[in-house]
Amino acid sequence: MKLIRIIPSLLVKDNFLVKGENFKKHSYIGDVYNAVKIFSEKNSHEIILLDIDARRNKKSFNLDLIKKIKKEIFVPLTIGGGIENIDQVSAIIDEGVEKVSLNSNIEKNFNLVEQVSKKFGSQSSIASIDVRKIDNKYKVYFRNGEKFSDLDLIKYIKNLENAGCGEIILTSIDNEGKRCGFDIELYKLCHELVSIPIIAHGGAANLNSFTELFDNTKISAASGGSCFVYYGKRKAVLINYPNKLEINELMNKYEKN
Amino acid sequence: MIAIIDYDGGNTKSILNVLNRCKIEYCVTNKESEIIKSSKIVLPGVSNFSYCMNSLKKYNLDIIIKNQILIDKKPYLGICSGMQVLGTFSEEGNTEGLNIIPGKIKKLPINKSKIVPHVGWNKIFFKDNILCNNILNQTRFYFCHSYYFEVENQNHVLMNANYGINFCCGLRNDNIFGIQFHPEKSLLDGMKILQNFAKI
Numbered sequence: 001m002k003l004i005r006i007i008p009s010l011l012v013k014d015n016f017l018v019k020g021e022n023f024k025k026h027s028y029i030g031d032v033y034n035a036v037k038i039f040s041e042k043n044s045h046e047i048i049l050l051d052i053d054a055r056r057n058k059k060s061f062n063l064d065l066i067k068k069i070k071k072e073i074f075v076p077l078t079i080g081g082g083i084e085n086i087d088q089v090s091a092i093i094d095e096g097v098e099k100v101s102l103n104s105n106i107e108k109n110f111n112l113v114e115q116v117s118k119k120f121g122s123q124s125s126i127a128s129i130d131v132r133k134i135d136n137k138y139k140v141y142f143r144n145g146e147k148f149s150d151l152d153l154i155k156y157i158k159n160l161e162n163a164g165c166g167e168i169i170l171t172s173i174d175n176e177g178k179r180c181g182f183d184i185e186l187y188k189l190c191h192e193l194v195s196i197p198i199i200a201h202g203g204a205a206n207l208n209s210f211t212e213l214f215d216n217t218k219i220s221a222a223s224g225g226s227c228f229v230y231y232g233k234r235k236a237v238l239i240n241y242p243n244k245l246e247i248n249e250l251m252n253k254y255e256k257n
Numbered sequence: 258m259i260a261i262i263d264y265d266g267g268n269t270k271s272i273l274n275v276l277n278r279c280k281i282e283y284c285v286t287n288k289e290s291e292i293i294k295s296s297k298i299v300l301p302g303v304s305n306f307s308y309c310m311n312s313l314k315k316y317n318l319d320i321i322i323k324n325q326i327l328i329d330k331k332p333y334l335g336i337c338s339g340m341q342v343l344g345t346f347s348e349e350g351n352t353e354g355l356n357i358i359p360g361k362i363k364k365l366p367i368n369k370s371k372i373v374p375h376v377g378w379n380k381i382f383f384k385d386n387i388l389c390n391n392i393l394n395q396t397r398f399y400f401c402h403s404y405y406f407e408v409e410n411q412n413h414v415l416m417n418a419n420y421g422i423n424f425c426c427g428l429r430n431d432n433i434f435g436i437q438f439h440p441e442k443s444l445l446d447g448m449k450i451l452q453n454f455a456k457i
Contacts, residue, residue, distance in 0.1 A: 001419075001420075001421065003375070003376075003377040003378070003379055003420065004377070005376070005377045005378070040444070043444060045377065045378055070270065070271070070274055071274055071277070071278075074274075074275060074278075074441070074442065074443070074444045074445075074447065074448070075399070075442060075443075075444060076399060076401070076439075076442050094270065095270055096269075096270025096271040096273070096274060098271070098401075098442065121305055122374070122403075123374055123376070123401045123402075166374065167376070195367050195371075195372060195373055196372065196373075196374070197372050197374075197376055218372075220372060220377075221376075221377070248397075251378070251397070255380075
């Protein structure tokens with residue numbers, strides 16, 4: 001039995017929605033607020049919003065934008081980007097945000113994961129890990145894929161669970177934005193390491209990518225970007241999410257298995 | 258006026274956004290005078306049972322709430338750990354609860370195929386009750402928890418869900434209600450639950 005989750009993961013830059021490939025070449029998609037509102041209206045399971053410029057600009061996520069968004073969406077929201085201390089986490093959670101995602105700043109301050117878990121509970125403490133496959137090995141990268149780290153992926157994941165992290169968003173940089181399907185091998189490597197959920201990310205092309213992942217791994221949650229903001233081969237911008245019937249059918253199927 | 262109990266760390270904003278949307282009147286408070294003036298009480302959940310109990314005790318809210326719901330019979334809705342604190346005892350931090358509805362709070366079993374916490378949109382199975390008016394049986398709601406309420410008296414069970422095991426996700430004793438899932442994060446059906454409670 002699997003309780004599946006299919007989650008739009010949206011990138012924010014200068015308060016606008018963008019999307020790229022392999023963490024590069026970001027192009028403008030549209031207004032964050034409207035997009036997020038549409039996903040909530042389409043009964044999306046959850047929404048992940050990551051500000052890809054926040055850390056570089058030495059800021060955390062725009063709180064006014066969060067305030068505006070939280071009035072309109074009634075599904076769980078994860079916020080990430082540039083978060084480096086517990087005060088920033090508190091400010092975000094105070095706006096009613098359910099989960100906060102930490103990434104690059106864990107590198108120099110691993111303690112932050114534990115601080116967030118202790119203060120707000122594991123369910124609010126999410127870690128994002130970005131990996132690239134090099135010489136057949138998965139390597140962890142920080143800072144939007146720019147900084148190589150010699151952390152051992154498996155140890156890193158286990159350490160995060162031990163620190164009270166409630167979920168891990170594991171992204172394949174190689175597949176991100178390519179709409180080539182998830183890196184099944186990566187998730188097979190990691191799916192039995194921990195008992196907390198791992199959210200697969202990177203490469204989703206359509207609903208089949210998700211079922212391929214769910215069928216072949218123990219992963220039960222996955223997120224997509226391009227497949228929910230683009231339509232067709234020419235990548236026309238269209239905010240979309242599988243309809244309720246389709247999703248329900250899938251959920252029922254995996255519940256029974 | 259519904260009193261939303263405010264205790265340190267309790268994330269109340271999501272629920273306030275929903276109440277605003279539904280035009281339900283509320284105040285957010287931990288003061289006895291305001292709670293006494295209210296007509297109903299909602300205790301939103303944070304994750305950790307012992308943290309929740311300790312915060313309630315710190316503001317004397319355990320006694321205030323008991324007086325209000327057991328003696329004055331005000332309708333009470335506990336969400337997530339707000340439901341769990343109604344129990345006798347929790348394995349989470351080995352802490353005693355308010356002991357209003359007999360039962361133990363236990364950790365969801367982890368076996369090879371299971372992931373804990375139980376996160377996601379799961380079906381609820383309910384017997385007809387006032388909270389579920391206008392809601393179809395087996396509707397999905399958003400859950401996020403690692404512990405569940407093992408209720409002693411089956412008459413108190415209103416709703417069940419299944420995640421490896423069948424467990425109680427909604428209970429009632431007279432004017433006192435508790436739900437394990439999060440109506441404030443469960444779209445329109447979640448709003449209906451809160452509206453139904455507001456109408457009691």
